[in-house]
Structures are given as C-alpha cells and as structure tokens.
Amino acid sequence: MKTERNNEEKLHVFARLGKYLAWTSCLFVVVMFSLVLALSGFHLPKGIYADKPNSPIQKNQIKPLKSRVPEPEYWRAPDTIQLQGKAYADLIIYGKNLIVRTAYYLGPEGIVGKLTNGMNCQNCHLDAGTRPFANNFSVFYAGFPKMSARSGRKEEAFERIAECFERSLNGKAPGRNSREMLAMLAYLKWVGKKQNAAHSIADNSVKKIPYLDVPADPLKGKMVYASKCSSCHGETGKGVASPDEKGYIYPPLWGRDSYNDGAGMFRLGNFAGFVKNNMPYGATYKDPNLTDAQAWDVAAFVNAQPRPHMDSKNDYKNLYTKPIDYPFGPYADSFSEEQHKYGPFIEVEKQHALLKQQK
Ligand code: HEC
Numbered sequence: 479m480k481t482e483r484n485n486e487e488k489l490h491v492f493a494r495l496g497k498y499l500a501w502t503s504c505l506f507v508v509v510m511f512s513l514v515l516a517l518s519g520f521h522l523p524k525g526i527y528a529d530k531p532n533s534p535i536q537k538n539q540i541k542p543l544k545s546r547v548p549e550p551e552y553w554r555a556p557d558t559i560q561l562q563g564k565a566y567a568d569l570i571i572y573g574k575n576l577i578v579r580t581a582y583y584l585g586p587e588g589i590v591g592k593l594t595n596g597m598n599c600q601n602c603h604l605d606a607g608t609r610p611f612a613n614n615f616s617v618f619y620a621g622f623p624k625m626s627a628r629s630g631r632k633e634e635a636f637e638r639i640a641e642c643f644e645r646s647l648n649g650k651a652p653g654r655n656s657r658e659m660l661a662m663l664a665y666l667k668w669v670g671k672k673q674n675a676a677h678s679i680a681d682n683s684v685k686k687i688p689y690l691d692v693p694a695d696p697l698k699g700k701m702v703y704a705s706k707c708s709s710c711h712g713e714t715g716k717g718v719a720s721p722d723e724k725g726y727i728y729p730p731l732w733g734r735d736s737y738n739d740g741a742g743m744f745r746l747g748n749f750a751g752f753v754k755n756n757m758p759y760g761a762t763y764k765d766p767n768l769t770d771a772q773a774w775d776v777a778a779f780v781n782a783q784p785r786p787h788m789d790s791k792n793d794y795k796n797l798y799t800k801p802i803d804y805p806f807g808p809y810a811d812s813f814s815e816e817q818h819k820y821g822p823f824i825e826v827e828k829q830h831a832l833l834k835q836q837k
C-alpha cells in the first residue's frame with residue numbers, strides 16, 4: 479500500500495517536473511531566439527512603431543558600437559574606394575600617394591625627383607590629411623585662391639603647397655604644371671569636397687591649447703622628450719630611417735633633415751597643439767597623453783634644437799598680421815623675440831589685439 483502511494487506520488491512529481499521543464503525550455507527557446515534576432519541587428523519594420531518613439535522595443539534595441547557611429551560635427555573624408563572606375567581616379571590616387579610617400583617619389587633618393595628632405599607630407603598631415611586636429615585638408619581647396627598673411631598677397635592653391643615643400647620639407651616644389659603638382663591638387667580638391675555646413679567644428683589645422691602663465695621650459699621639455707618621444711624619434715632627434723633609405727619610419731624632429739625655421743611647426747603654438755592631440759603616436763584629441771604644460775615644454779625643447787635656416791624676412795610684412803608665436807622680429811608690440819618664441823603669451827596677445835584695434 480505504502481509503496482503504491484509512494485509510486486503514485488512519484489509519478490505525480492515527475493508529471494509536474496515534466497510540465498515545468500517543457501515550459502522552461504519553451505521560454506528558453508523564445509529568449510534565445512530574440513537574443514539572436516537582436517544581435518543580428520534585426521529590426522521590426524519601422525512603420526509599426528514609428529508613432530511610438532518610446533516603445534519598449536525601440537528602447538531595448540542593441541545600440542551599435544559607439545566607435546562605428548559617425549560624429550556628424552566632425553569632417554569625414556571620402557574613401558578612395560568611391561573613386562573606382564572614375565576617369566580621374568589615377569591622378570587623385572597618385573596625388574594621395576605623393577602625400578603619403580613623398581620621400582619615395584621626391585626625397586633625397588626619390589624615384590621621380592630629388593627635391594625634399596626625406597619627410598612625408600603625411601608626417602604632419604596625418605592619415606593623408608584626413609585626421610581631425612592633425613592639419614587635415616578639409617577646408618583647404620575650397621578656400622583658395624586666398625589672401626596669405628605670411629606672403630602679403632593673394633595665393634593660388636599650388637603656391638600654398640609649394641610653401642610646405644620649401645619650409646616643412648626644406649626643399650623645392652615640383653613645377654606648377656608638373657604631373658606631381660597636378661596630382662596633389664586633384665587629391666586635395668577631391669578629399670575636401672565633402673566640406674559643408676554640417677561640419678560645424680573646425681578640425682582642420684591643429685587644436686590650439688590654452689596658454690601657460692609662465693614661459694614654456696626647454697629643460698622640462700627635455701625630460702618629457704626623453705620619456706615620451708625619444709623611443710621613436712631618437713635621442714638625437716634624427717628619427718629612424720626606413721630600410722629602403724628613401725625616407726623615415728619615424729621622422730626627424732630636428733637636425734639637417736627636419737623642417738626648417740620658416741615652417742609652421744617652428745611656431746610653438748602649432749607644435750604644442752599638434753603634439754598634445756597626436757603624440758606620442760596613437761594619442762588623439764579624444765585620448766591625449768600629455769598635459770598642456772608637457773606639450774608646451776616639449777615644443778620649447780624641440781624648437782630650441784638646431785635645424786635648417788630659411789630666410790624669412792619677407793614673411794608678415796604687415797606686422798599686425800604676424801602671429802604672436804612667430805619667433806622672428808620686428809613686431810608691432812614691445813615684447814622680445816624670446817617671449818614671442820617661448821611665451822608667456824597672454825600679455826603679448828592682449829597688447830597685440832589692442833594695437834590692432836588702435837591702428
Ligand atoms: C613638418 C610638418 C609638415 C610637413 C612635413 C608638411 N606640412 Fe603642410 N602644413 C604644416 C602645418 C603646421 C600647416 C599649418 C600652417 C600654419 O597654420 O601656419 C600646414 C599647412 C599646409 C597646407 C594649408 C592647409 C590649409 O587648410 O590652409 C597645405 C595645402 C599643406 N600644408 C600641404 C602640404 C604638403 C603637400 C606637404 C608635403 C609636400 C606638406 N604640407 C608637408 C606642416 C607640415
């Protein structure tokens with residue numbers, strides 16, 4: 479009797495367990511199915527929920543990874559893939575190659591000409607001039623011809639390119655009508671063409687960083703250099719040559735093969751702004767590595783080292799247009815060359831603005 483009742487009870491328990499298992503596995507299947515749908519990016523047709531923006535389905539949609547979402551306020555360069563099959567593609571791509579591998583084509587051992595110091599345009603115009611706050615070419619072509627404060631006259635686009643050849647690459651530019659110049663112009667025109675009103679943040683050139691209230695200090699900068707830069711750019715600033723000896727893997731920061739003292743990078747504000755948001759290599763404006771003071775100090779150290787000289791006495795003939803961190807006099811204000819080179823810049827800027835107003 480007793481065992482019979484026990485068996486009956488057991489059967490009952492098994493039946494309940496069975497039911498329970500059936501329900502849980504059903505539930506499991508449903509949950510897994512939705513999870514797979516959600517992960518595979520399946521969306522219910524928009525129309526159904528369009529009038530209910532806060533419906534739970536919309537809320538629970540798995541969001542795409544943040545890094546994949548374009549940031550509308552920053553410029554996004556077109557991709558060269560879009561050039562496939564286009565008639566002018568070859569010229570544009572050659573232009574891009576000249577920006578990326580300048581030394582290979584035009585350096586001391588260049589296969590097309592021997593015009594430059596072995597650096598590449600891309601060394602300072604990162605990612606072929608498409609990276610935010612790394613001297614990108616987003617607004618360049620659309621703005622030319624334009625008045626140049628430095629030369630004091632209206633310039634064509636090719637003349638601005640030539641200036642970087644003569645200063646940053648301490649060399650000579652290919653001729654105005656050479657295939658090389660035309661190719662670079664074609665690339666710069668094409669890459670900047672998406673420039674429009676939606677690009678609300680000016681991310682061309684570099685992000686200026688706040689002024690210090692003391693002069694930038696080359697001695698402190700030397701320590702920053704030793705700990706954060708010399709591993710790539712070398713203890714003597716010479717960089718590391720590429721195995722084919724046509725250029726550099728890590729470009730030089732001073733010495734014979736570096737930019738000359740007429741270059742944009744010789745101005746402390748440009749150097750500090752570039753380095754703060756792009757160096758050590760891998761740092762970005764979103765994830766900088768240096769403090770502002772470290773960026774100013776290392777700029778002071780590097781730009782205190784020897785480098786090729788350029789006669790720039792014809793630059794900024796109109797003194798009121800001279801940038802306050804331009805390290806060669808004469809000036810409209812009363813501050814020394816030393817202070818115009820290393821700062822502090824706050825007072826200089828104030829007086830400069832005042833004089834400009836009174837002019
Ligand atoms: C050593 C760094 C460096 C190198 C190398 C360099 N540039 Fe530049 N370039 C700059 C800086 C810095 C500026 C911005 C100058 C300023 O604001 O005074 C600039 C500005 C420009 C501009 C104007 C951009 C604009 O929006 O107005 C063009 C075009 C340009 N460079 C082209 C080139 C080309 C082409 C090469 C290679 C032949 C090159 N640069 C190599 C640092 C460099």
Ligand code: HEC
Pocket residue numbers: 598600601602604605702703706707708709710711727728729730731737743752753757758759768776780
């Ligand atoms: C991990 C290696 C690495 C480190 C560390 C590094 N850089 Fe660079 N740096 C590069 C590379 C590579 C380039 C050229 C980028 C390109 O061509 O795309 C470059 C370019 C530059 C340029 C522009 C080109 C030139 O030669 O004038 C400057 C200026 C510069 N670095 C400064 C610094 C400073 C200052 C530091 C230390 C705070 C630093 N870098 C640390 C790898 C490095």
